């Protein structure tokens with residue numbers, strides 16, 4: 001290899017790493033994050049896997065991702081080898097990839113251990129999860145129970161999914177007491193014609209999802225869902241590069257994932273804090289945006305999103321809660337000596353952080369202050385000359401007219417729809433006690449009126 005090829009190779013490695021960083025990557029706690037499965041080693045340990053492994057010209061062991069039998073056998077040996085799970089699914093059922101599904105489990109683990117909402121768990125209580133549409137593969141309960149000791153209710157609607165999920169649980173007595181498979185009862189069966197006409201039906205009208213399935217008095221730490229992504233079976237066949245199987249009932253729902261997840265949101269409004277976190281996987285980024293809008297409309301207290309990237313597959317995760325966020329994050333007017341902050345929650349969808357920044361500038365500007373806006377760092381340096389700013393200082397009776405005030409206001413995006421506004425005195429600057437805080441109170445009222453009028457009362461008590 002000459003030097004040119006070498007540098008080309010280095011360059012493409014660099015580009016590869018850059019692309020990977022840009023697109024996100026496997027969760028750092030994922031078992032396969034530093035150790036991707038070695039098909040050669042697996043083939044030597046598991047003869048049943050051998051026939052599916054071939055070697056590239058460079059001598060790298062590979063499998064044919066379009067061969068359902070190969071992907072199913074890979075999942076079987078990975079679950080056995082790395083998780084001591086005995087597992088199988090019948091032909092044609094959706095075949096999960098283990099590293100990919102593990103990312104979702106680890107993201108939920110992050111949410112549960114974060115202090116975004118207060119942790120209600122004390123002591124060593126087993127975490128309770130609810131897997132909506134667990135499938136024949138029952139992958140999330142099996143992984144969650146074996147990796148983290150979580151307990152699960154896994155639901156489904158089809159006989160084959162329920163029968164095989166039960167089998168997969170029973171075949172693993174070491175964790176079977178942690179998993180309950182629950183049948184979703186419903187009267188009206190969706191016909192194949194209904195499913196195929198899915199693109200004409202935007203509202204979900206299938207079997208119950210949470211309401212009517214969650215029993216009275218039950219509560220869970222989280223729910224999770226890999227929803228039927230597609231509106232039609234034709235749409236589900238768009239990716240010719242993989243063959244993970246998947247039947248009509250597994251892959252398709254009238255209205256697609258948008259309708260399915262919207263129903264989960266509607267159910268969550270009824271069930272409120274019966275779940276600490278509601279979560280779902282989202283297959284299309286365009287759907288994520290409108291789902292976040294819907295979540296803001298129904299007044300959830302927190303929304304979090306993530307990207308799951310595994311090889312060529314990219315999916316998103318959305319999580320929300322009705323539990324009031326930890327005081328630490330949202331407390332209004334946290335005053336340290338020269339720094340004040342307040343949160344603006346429930347900002348209407350059509351407004352961005354930049355709109356808020358501009359509105360802060362115009363608030364001070366129309367009140368006679370001098371402002372210098374820096375759009376790249378989202379801050380404004382403000383100079384309030386007492387003699388020019390009578391309006392803003394009205395009702396503030398302790399002002400020493402001889403002193404000017406210089407401070408910086410910065411806008412931080414916390415989560416979608418929530419901004420943190422921070423005001424800090426210029427280094428070395430001192431202020432009449434309470435002056436900055438009084439000005440800030442006026443700014444907060446003005447911003448709330450402009451950007452989140454309906455949230456005025458809500459934000460007062462969180």
Ligand SMILES: C[S@@+](CC[C@H](N)C(=O)[O-])C[C@H]1O[C@@H](n2cnc3c(N)ncnc32)[C@H](O)[C@@H]1O
Nearest residue numbers: 133134135155156157207208226227228249250
């Ligand atoms: C895309 S598959 C996911 C299977 C598995 N969780 C996975 O990640 O591989 C969607 C599953 O949801 C089930 N399903 C559809 N509607 C449902 C409902 N209302 N309640 C529970 N499960 C449902 C389907 O039968 C199917 O098994």
